[in-house]
Amino acid sequence: MITLRNIDKYIDKRFQRTFILRGIDLDIEEGEFVTIMGPSGAGKSTLLNILGFLDDASAGEYSFLGEPVHNLSEKKKSDYHKSHIGFVFQAYHLIDELTVYENIEMPLLYRKVKGSQRKAMVAEMLDRFNIVAKKDLFPNQLSGGQQQVVGVARAIIGSPKLLLADEPTGNLHSGQSEEIMEIFKMLNEEGVTIVQVTHSEKMAGYGNRIINMKDGVLTEEDPYPDKEEAISK
């Protein structure tokens, strides 16, 4: 699904080039649940943003579903993002002025899905995540965990092939975190490919592959030694 070859990301300032990512080679198959781990400043969010077409690499090759993305126009990249990617943020990024219903509906408006179909799709999400009773509330009337459930519902309403999540449980307490990870697990079992960034080994244990990063390079990979053990920790 994803192939990265020799990806660099750098910032040029005056006569100095600062590398954020350097020589990243990575392959991700459809159906994987990958976790990226590493210390603060390692470049994890930058890598995730490149995978999700929210940022461009400075050099190297990125193919997504067999298509060389590094050659695509901005418009085509934005279309790719909208039709194939769901993105979940640590700080939820819900729109404060919109209700739960309207937040979840938002990606469908961008995609120009018809009214009656939108209604049915949002109703299905509300039902699926047990938040029907919350549909007319605003984000600030929800707990953090509930806001993130809405964030996930919004990310997947368009049936993305790839779900990217940047520390999705970073602001949540453990019960809420586990609820979000159970949702991810269920989505992955339904075939959604997931790449998440987390600092938590326990959350990493829900996935099936760990990629470690440090100072902008991939350092090592652990197929997680014992997933069940990590979850029960």
Ligand SMILES: Nc1ncnc2c1ncn2[C@@H]1O[C@H](COP(=O)(O)OP(=O)(O)OP(=O)(O)O)[C@@H](O)[C@H]1O
């Ligand atoms: N636009 C930018 N200009 C300059 N430096 C940047 C820019 N974006 C990111 N960086 C730097 O690149 C490095 C990697 O940032 P990134 O946010 O990808 O790290 P991270 O691994 O996700 O960290 P954290 O775990 O703290 O979120 C950091 O040192 C950051 O300061």
